[in-house]
Amino acid sequence: MTTTPTPSRPPVPGPPQDTSPTFVGMPTFHRAARAALDDTQQRRNLHHATRTIRDKRSRAVAELPHWEELRRAGAAAKDEALDHLADYLIRLEERLTAGGATVHWARDAAEANRIVLDIVRAKEAEEVVKVKSMVTQEIELNEALEAAGVNAWETDLAELIVQLGHDRPSHILVPAIHRNRREIRDIFQREMAAVGRPAPKDLTDEPSRLAEAARLHLREKFLRARVGVSGANFAIADTGSLVVVESEGNGRMCLTLPETLISVVGIEKVLPSWDDLGALLQLLPRSSTGERMNPYTTIWSGVHEGDGPQEVHVVLLDNGRTHVLGDRLGRQALRCIRCSACLNVCPVYERTGGHAYGSVYPGPIGAVLNPQLRGTESDIDRSLPWASSLCGACYDACPVGIDIPELLVELRSRVAGDRGRTAESVAMAATTWLFSDPRRLTAAQRATGVAGRLVGDRTIRSVPGLGAWTNARDLPNPPPESFRTWWARERGGGTREGSGR
Amino acid sequence: MTARDEILARVRAATADVETTAGAWAPLTVPEVAASRADTVGTFAENVADYRAEVVRVPTSESATAIIEALKRHEAATAVVPAGLPEDWLAAATAAARVVIDDGGLTAPELDRVDAVVTAAALGIATTGTIVLDHRADQGRRAITLVPDIHVCLVRSGQLVHDVPEAVRRLRPEDDARPLTWISGPSATSDIELERVEGVHGPRTLVVVLVDEDGDAV
Numbered sequence: 206m207t208t209t210p211t212p213s214r215p216p217v218p219g220p221p222q223d224t225s226p227t228f229v230g231m232p233t234f235h236r237a238a239r240a241a242l243d244d245t246q247q248r249r250n251l252h253h254a255t256r257t258i259r260d261k262r263s264r265a266v267a268e269l270p271h272w273e274e275l276r277r278a279g280a281a282a283k284d285e286a287l288d289h290l291a292d293y294l295i296r297l298e299e300r301l302t303a304g305g306a307t308v309h310w311a312r313d314a315a316e317a318n319r320i321v322l323d324i325v326r327a328k329e330a331e332e333v334v335k336v337k338s339m340v341t342q343e344i345e346l347n348e349a350l351e352a353a354g355v356n357a358w359e360t361d362l363a364e365l366i367v368q369l370g371h372d373r374p375s376h377i378l379v380p381a382i383h384r385n386r387r388e389i390r391d392i393f394q395r396e397m398a399a400v401g402r403p404a405p406k407d408l409t410d411e412p413s414r415l416a417e418a419a420r421l422h423l424r425e426k427f428l429r430a431r432v433g434v435s436g437a438n439f440a441i442a443d444t445g446s447l448v449v450v451e452s453e454g455n456g457r458m459c460l461t462l463p464e465t466l467i468s469v470v471g472i473e474k475v476l477p478s479w480d481d482l483g484a485l486l487q488l489l490p491r492s493s494t495g496e497r498m499n500p501y502t503t504i505w506s507g508v509h510e511g512d513g514p515q516e517v518h519v520v521l522l523d524n525g526r527t528h529v530l531g532d533r534l535g536r537q538a539l540r541c542i543r544c545s546a547c548l549n550v551c552p553v554y555e556r557t558g559g560h561a562y563g564s565v566y567p568g569p570i571g572a573v574l575n576p577q578l579r580g581t582e583s584d585i586d587r588s589l590p591w592a593s594s595l596c597g598a599c600y601d602a603c604p605v606g607i608d609i610p611e612l613l614v615e616l617r618s619r620v621a622g623d624r625g626r627t628a629e630s631v632a633m634a635a636t637t638w639l640f641s642d643p644r645r646l647t648a649a650q651r652a653t654g655v656a657g658r659l660v661g662d663r664t665i666r667s668v669p670g671l672g673a674w675t676n677a678r679d680l681p682n683p684p685p686e687s688f689r690t691w692w693a694r695e696r697g698g699g700t701r702e703g704s705g706r
Numbered sequence: 707m708t709a710r711d712e713i714l715a716r717v718r719a720a721t722a723d724v725e726t727t728a729g730a731w732a733p734l735t736v737p738e739v740a741a742s743r744a745d746t747v748g749t750f751a752e753n754v755a756d757y758r759a760e761v762v763r764v765p766t767s768e769s770a771t772a773i774i775e776a777l778k779r780h781e782a783a784t785a786v787v788p789a790g791l792p793e794d795w796l797a798a799a800t801a802a803a804r805v806v807i808d809d810g811g812l813t814a815p816e817l818d819r820v821d822a823v824v825t826a827a828a829l830g831i832a833t834t835g836t837i838v839l840d841h842r843a844d845q846g847r848r849a850i851t852l853v854p855d856i857h858v859c860l861v862r863s864g865q866l867v868h869d870v871p872e873a874v875r876r877l878r879p880e881d882d883a884r885p886l887t888w889i890s891g892p893s894a895t896s897d898i899e900l901e902r903v904e905g906v907h908g909p910r911t912l913v914v915v916l917v918d919e920d921g922d923a924v
């Protein structure tokens with residue numbers, strides 16, 4: 206791993222994102238994390254979620270003997286697209302247009318929101334149905350539409366829970382993981398009636414009953430909706446096809462039933478060719494939900510006569526992406542296919558949850574992507590590169606091989622450089638933040654057990670709390686004592702596995 | 707400058723260090739699992755069932771019976787079918803339920819009042835237990851396989867491929883690009899405390915009738 210902080214930014218590639226601060230008044234990662242650590246419900250849910258998904262993912266990956274080759278093929282396809290992004294964007298635009306779609310370009314969030322709103326207004330629609338999309342969260346499209354008097358209905362179950370609960374998502378994949386079933390039932394009973402079909406009177410907190418309530422509530426919206434809004438997981442340059450990968454079928458509803466479809470697509474979503482799906486449609490579902498394949502994938506190439514929306518718009522969005530692209534080292538972060546595998550293996554994320562990252566992009570990838578997209582002006586973005594113990598588990602899990610630890614170290618040195626301090630001293634001071642009181646410090650050595658377990662038999666790169674990562678890089682792995690055992694004893698109230706109380 | 711020109715200029719500036727040209731790369735071969743025909747059919751059936759979809763494996767001569775049984779088992783009183791559904795499958799559907807042949811005119815609320823849909827498929831993928839629809843005449847437009855709550859989908863063993871890359875190659879959209887729907891089990895969510903619930907917005911019941919053409923000779 207190269208750690209020399211090389212100046213890798215060429216002149217003026219594009220401005221950073223203007224969307225930030227995503228959540229106004231967000232405290233630094235450290236302060237937000239401390240607050241999150243005190244929230245027992247969230248911690249319990251997150252712990253269960255990350256462990257469950259992590260185990261499923263391992264099984265799904267182990268099933269494929271050629272996983273490493275697949276990762277390399279996926280990374281190579283993304284790199285080819287990013288290295289020659291202008292060519293592939295032009296090709297994509299040509300093919301989309303030939304297929305009957307209208308292509309729009311948006312420099313930033315405000316421009317993208319304006320484009321979407323203009324289309325919605327031209328259709329005289331008072332509402333849109335939305336399939337979960339991180340990019341529309343990033344640009345705060347719902348807020349822009351609501352401000353203009355257009356209702357934007359989130360249709361993913363988790364997003365619905367978040368929206369009805371006037372809340373924020375906390376995980377890329379399971380955004381409502383911080384809510385338990387009872388809370389969800391209460392939210393449905395309290396909020397559904399005000400915005401459409403009320404929750405059934407006899408609603409229980411059984412997950413299947415809750416899902417059914419969501420089905421009934423949303424169906425009337427799907428059936429009458431005239432405009433759908435989506436993102437895209439992939440945009441294929443040589444065929445002009447957009448791909449949406451999902452589980453619940455709400456995506457199919459939004460992509461099929463409305464007369465007009467608007468897809469907001471970050472420019473980094475481009476793939477050079479159709480055949481690249483051969484790797485990526487294996488990598489994404491197995492890394493993401495740990496399934497061999499997700500329940501539903503929809504692929505469309507412009508307008509299909511007599512089938513689905515007859516007016517198709519695609520908004521290609523920059524919003525800080527060219528800023529990241531201009532960084533030779535940081536560019537690789539744009540390979541990200543938002544699978545969330547790095548979140549689920551991250552010991553820091555597991556304890557703090559997604560809200561502490563102050564962005565729609567949480568976890569290890571958020572810690573590198575946000576400061577790159579938004580610059581390091583705000584306190585939260587300056588603190589994010591320290592939201593990691595540099596254990597390396599995220600890199601091992603990443604299906605497109607993004608070297609997140611390397612990027613974090615580079616970002617740390619940049620932030621430190623800004624302050625006239627050495628990277629090393631900052632790294633030393635900040636790596637220990639999580640363990641800064643005596644209790645945490647004692648725990649730090651045990652905590653390395655989690656790192657050891659996650660990276661298998663490789664040597665670990667960091668021992669949180671024991672000093673700078675550089676000095677500790679070649680320590681042999683500690684015995685794989687469960688971090689959770691410690692956690693239960695120290696902070697979890699003795700209710701967890703192996704707590705011994 | 708238009709937004710388009712400005713973004714493209716930013717992209718060019720950002721990638722000014724890149725020395726190769728677009729398309730000059732050699733895409734890495736995407737590894738895939740190959741297997742014998744019998745293995746493909748068996749793996750497909752197993753993996754579809756793993757998603758808790760219903761799999762019914764029958765020889766060609768029994769495909770009509772399988773349709774009738776599936777519709778009856780799930781108490782479907784009405785069914786929509788695409789205009790290009792093979793005659794004998796249409797006859798089977800008609801024997802079990804009141805059938806509407808889709809002419810493209812049914813609205814979404816009308817489809818919502820239909821219990822089931824019976825279609826063919828474009829292909830099936832063994833390693834992932836996926837069926838793919840390309841919405842040709844024997845499968846119909848996307849809405850008819852989405853709104854009704856029961857989907858009976860027939861896939862012939864000759865339509866199965868073993869792994870994802872081969873499926874992708876076969877499905878490449880040409881000039882008459884078709885929309886694609888990849889279906890791997892019934893819709894599902896794990897959004898509530900990660901407990902898996904089958905059936906949210908898509909058809910909550912998926913019956914895959916695997917028409918085993920290889921089995922015919924036996």
Ligand code: SF4
Nearest residue numbers: 541542544545547603
């Ligand atoms: S960085 Fe890699 S592991 Fe993390 S979400 Fe992106 S693709 Fe997945």
